[in-house]
Amino acid sequence: MQAVILAAGEGTRIRPLSASLPKPMLPVADRPLAAHAADAAVDAGADELVVVVGYEADAVRNYFGDEYAGVPVRYAVQESQSGTADAVRAARDLLDGPFAVLNGDNLYDSDAIADLFEAGPAVGATRVEDPSNYGVLSTDGDAVTDIVEKPSDPPTDLANAGAYVFPEEARAWLDVPESERGEHEITDVLARAVEEYDVGYAAMDRWLDVGRPWELLEANEWKLGELDRDLRGTVHEDADIRGDVVVEEGATIDAGVVVEGPALVRSGASVGPNAYVRGATLVSEDAKVGHSVEVKNSVLGRGTHVAHLSYVGDSVLGRDVNFGAGTNVANLRHDDQPVKLTVKGERISTGRRKFGVVAGDGAKTGINTSLNAGVKLSSSATTTPGEVVTRDR
DSSP states (O other): OEEEEEEOOOOGGGTTTTSSSOGGGSEETTEEHHHHHHHHHHHTTOSEEEEEEOTTHHHHHHHHTTEETTEEEEEEEOSSOOOHHHHHHHTGGGOOSSEEEEETTEEEOHHHHHHHHHHOSEEEEEEOSOGGGSEEEEEETTEEEEEEESOSSOSOSEEEEEEEEEOGGGGGGOOOOOOTTSSOOHHHHHHHHHHHSOOEEEEOSOEEEOOSHHHHHHHHHHHHTTOOOEEOSEEOTTOEEESSEEEOTTOEEOTTOEEESSEEEOTTOEEOSSOEEESSEEEOTTOEEEETOEEESOEEOTTOEEEESOEEESOEEOTTOEEOTTOEEOOBOTTOOOOEEEETTEEEEOSOSBOOOEEOTTOEEOTTOEEOTTOEEOTTOBOOTTOEEOSOO
């Protein structure tokens, strides 16, 4: 079966992290977000991947190439991002037979994807506390009988998890009208399938739609939590490595360093001397955590440097960020309420009691900068020495 991986979106809600990199290519543990969906599809038996690209398409093509995980890869281009049905429609001429569709910005329960492929036509489903924010499925036994988008009075707590297996005939159903959101929705295609076929569902114990920066942090917490200890890199005899920590070949852990897993230090990265890394932390390729720096439960992008006497907690730093000596991140409000972050111009609760900052690619801080909880630094933004930053820069 072919699997369509939707990876064309820009990800405006996750800016500034997507300013020059498509959201599906943001790092989650040892691979981009979209690669987790691709791996789930291949493990479930996909014999070809059709990757739909659009925004910053070369980043996707360069990663997946013509073959990924032993299966061929072809590409379709979505010229403008106008909905999931439109994205699949871009791939229509490449499809032959029943096909799966997975969102490249979702993390899936891999076992459930295998169940989905077995059950097709089928949809992935997960139980949620507030179904009103999702497409909600009604079922009769193992069959889906209806789907309604974001109902004010949800009939069930079973949400559409954005994973599908469609019959071949669905290729002709992709020309759906625009929804109230002005998009062509794949759920309209699913509704048609429910009318004409016995559509099953695969229950997902765990699923995550990564749309906002704190959800990227949550995605890394999930996948880093699946690591097994593996110290292939250079680890100084005076370093203290605790728990499930991966130090890739080509990475360096210097003297006096303490790393508490789950943590991943990627090839070309260096930690220390005398640094402390804890929580679910990703130190990406060629990143540097320097002398007496503490990094807790954070994502450090490729080439990012936190080199001296700094604290970074519960934060997401993009690529080639440089925090000057003495930069400190606040990650807790005095009133103990959830930290808020600006998403598309609106302050939104992260739902997290502890959350630090989000820094876009190339952001730089002057020495002794203090960054308040919930601050965003745009790509290439700078601060001055000793500055206290309480608003987005």
